[in-house]
Amino acid sequence: MNQGFSSGFLFRAKDSSLRRLSLSSSDPLKLSCEKMEAIDLNDDGQNDVMDEDIEDHEVIEISEANRGTPPRQARSGRRVSKLWLKFTIIGGKRSDGTTKIRCNFCKRFYFIKLRRNGTSTLSRHLKVCPKAVGTPRSSPRKVDMMVFREMIAMAIIEHDLPYKFVEYKRIRMAFTYANSSIEYWSRNTAASDVLKIYEREKDKLRKILNDLPGRVCLTTDLWRAITIEGYLCLTAHYVDDDWNLQAKILSFLAFPPPHTGIAIAMKLVELLKEWGLEKKVFCLTVDNASSNDSMQSILKRQLHKDLVCGGEFFHVRCSAHILNLIVQDGLAVIVGALKKIRETVKFIKASESREMMFQSCVETVRVEDSEDQKGGLVLDVSTRWNSTFLMLSRAVKFKQALGHLADAEASYVSFPSYSEWRRAEMLSELLKPFSEITDLISGSSYPTSNLYFNEIWMIECWLKAHANSSDQVICEMVKCMKLKFDKYWEEYSDILAIAAVLDPRLKFEILEYCFSVLDQSTCKRRLANVRSKIYRLFGAYKRNQRISSAATTSQGETHDVPAGYGGFYAFFSQKAVGSGKSTLDIYLDEPLLDYAAHKKLNVLHYWRDNSARFKELATMAREVLSIPITTVASESSFSIGSRVLNKYRSCLLPTNVQALVCTRNWLKGFPAMGDESGEKTEEEKEEEDNEKEKGEASGESTDLTVESGEKA
Incomplete structure (x- = not known):
């Protein structure tokens, strides 16, 4: 086929009218295959049957067509359509003159008279073949732009994407490539789409909470973003209709100073009324900030009439913060050894050459990773004792390697003494139970409150056992920790004890x-x-x-009793009342469930399955077991907030920040601790890589990520 067109071709336009055109081979006019089809009227048997829709650059030499099978053997150098790379002829010509042809992508078969029909049928098939990669379609699928925009808005919410994502040049090019009918939209429209999803999901959650048969428990905390703005987070904890524990952020709003107790209390009352929960609150869990003591007292007075037992069980202190205070008081006693270990980690992390030297020392002494101590040195966050424990245990693990480094590097002057290493080893062993309990308490997928009593009791036993240590420094440390423990134990042990009693494997025996x-x-x-x-x-x-x-009863509803059993039901009910035993008495009198046989018992599901039998006691258990012992759920929202509002995206309006943080939580829940807390945005990763290339000292471990912001 020549590049030009001879006068022996007739063209069919899209309007199906026929026109004869006479073009010379030198005419520059190019006829698009999308606008008209060429039909060969000179079928004299001397020319190859070609695909009329295939342009000149889409033909190959017959010797190259090895993936498919051409229609017939041609002499050397003859050109055939590239179409035959995508189809295979099965067998020879059939008795009816047709040839069996198979698509190499979807394996569909066609029976075609090649001499009469050419390859037009095959070309049309490729345009609609569901498995053909990169094949242009005859007409693009129509896109519902509202659905498509909502999908992009969901991606922005779930993956911490900026609103300007929809304006990225390459993203728009990708949209157009996927479907040319897609219309572009601006970042402001993207923000509006996110707000619509936020309002829709908020209405859904409000209905769920208002329809709950029981009460909700609350946690709240303050956070200061990198923009210096204060944010208040309010989280609701409740048991849903399937008796599963849920935690949902109600509000994540900008909260300017003053952050006084009365200001926080009034804002919480306002938020509770907005959600229609002012009469459905069971308790509030807060940390030990001084403003929270006055805040909970004011809030209790505001909600007094609608609280259970007049608010006797309303205030719950955060167990994770109490543990932190206890351990921090103990660590203050051995600050000298900790300081040297902290300086050691900073020294090694200060440059790549020092890290390589330290790694060489590790290989020399052959330090092996144990199952519970994998990884290298890490730097702690001074306000988080569990990170200090991790730093300490890792340093003890590499004690010999650090000794080699001290001998080889004269500038390393913070190597701890023998007595300091001995105390560090003892402290690492002593704090291990605290770390395990904190892991249980601080998980965002926390268990029900019945499990905490025994854990806190184990801490008190530990303090009692080590009160008379032979090491005077350790003895002093335990003394300080015991004083802090006694200060808070009486204030929150009662509700933990009640939760333990509501575990059918424990009851009062525990x-x-x-x-x-x-x-x-x-x-x-x-x-x-x-x-x-x-x-x-x-x-x-x-x-x-x-x-x-x-x-x-006044509304005319009755118990669903089978026919003929009404009298028996009335007799049974009267007998139960006459016995003088309440459902709580009956529950406590029943024998304990065997703990070994019910080790993985879901306590909430136990009460769900026995709700008809225990009635009001099951309702009480439902709410007590949902009490959040820590504010970790609220704090984990700050990790999300720090990624939404980082230094690269510091101009977001507070309403947009709340929409992103809350909607993400409603759709995905809270991230697992240690899962997304260390997740960085692409901008942060790029900056970190640049700093490493420049050899700049970061001053902190890459194993431990500090949030972009801090608690207010």
């Missing part, structure tokens, strides 16, 4: 054992105190149950 081990003389008094409080709490739920039952 309290009796734990209290007797700690102090036999106070065991009975402590048991009586917890028993009186759990019965007082149960009484409040029993009164509410009677009120709701009376309302149900």
Whole structure:
């Protein structure tokens, strides 16, 4: 086929009218295959049957067409359509004159008379073949732009993408390549799309919370972003209709100073009314900031009439923060050894050459990774004792390698002394139980509150066991920790004890054992105190149950009793009342479930399965077991916030920040600790790589990421 067109061709335009054109081979006019088809009217048997839609650059020498099978053997140098790279002829010509041809992509078969029809049928097939890669379609699929924009908005929310993502040149090119009918939109439109999703999901969550049969528990915390703006986070914890524990951020809003107790309390009241939850609050968990003490007192007065037992169980202190205070008081006693270890890590992390030298020392002494101690040296965050424990345990692991480094590098002057290493080793062993308990408490997928009592009891036993250590420094450290522990234990142990009683594997037996081990003389008094409080709490739920039952009866609703069993049901109910036993009494009188046989028991599901039997007690258990013992869920939202509002995207409006943080949480939940907390944006990764290339000292471990912002 020549590049030009002879006068022996007739062209069919899209309007199906026929026109004869006479063009010389030198005419520069190019006829697009998308506008018209060429039909060979001179079928004299002397020319090859070619695909009329294939342009000159889409033909190959017959010797190259080795992936498919050409229609017939041609003499050397003859050109055939590239189409035959994508199809294979099966067998020879059939008796009816057709040839069996298979698509190499989708394996579909065609029976075609090549002499009469050419390859037009095959060309049309490629335009719609579902498995042909890169093949242009005859007509692009119509895109619903509203659906497409919502999908991009969801990607912006879930993957921390900036709004200007939709204006990136290459992204728009990719959109056009995928479908030329896609219309571009601006960053402002993208922000508007995110806000629409936020409002829609907020309405869904509000309905879920308002329809809950029980109450919600709250956590709140303050955070200061890199932009110096203060943010307040309010999180709701509740048990859903399937009796699964849920945690959802209600608000993540800009909160300017003053951050006083009354200012925080009034803002929380405003938010609760906005969500319609002012009459459905069970408790509030906060850390030990001084403003929180006055805040919870003011909030309790504001909500007093609608709180259970007048708010006796309203204030819950964050266990993770209490543990942090306890351990920090102990670490202050051995600050000398910690300082040297901290300076050691900074010294090694200061340059790549020092890291290489240290690695050489590690290989010399052959330090092996144990199952519980994998990784290199890490630098701690001074406000997080568990990071200090990690730094300490890693340093002890590399003690010999650090000794070699001290001998080889004269500028390394912070190598700890023998006595300091000995205390570091002891402290590492002593703090291991604290680390394990903190891991349980601080997970964003935290367990129900029944598990915490035993863990806190183990800490008190540990303090008691090491109070008379032979090392005077360790003894002093334990003394400081015990003083802090005693300060907070009495204030939050009651609600933890009640939660433990509501575990059918533990009940009061676990309290009796734990209290007797700690102090036999106070065991009975402590048991009586917890028993009186759990019965007082149960009484409040029993009164509410009677009120709701009376309302149900007045509306004409009755129990669904099978026909003929109405009298028996009335007799049974009267007998149960006459026995004088409440559902709490019945529950406590039943034998414990075997812990070994029910090690993985889902306590909430136990109460779900027994809700018809225990009624108001099941309602009480539902709410007590959902109590958040820590504010970690609220704090993990700050990790999300630090990625949404980092130094590369510091101009976001507070309303947009709230929409991104809240909607992400509603759609994906809280990230697992250690999963996304260390996740960096592309801009942060690029900057980190540039700093490493320049050899700049970071001054901190790459194993431990500090949030871009801090608690207010």
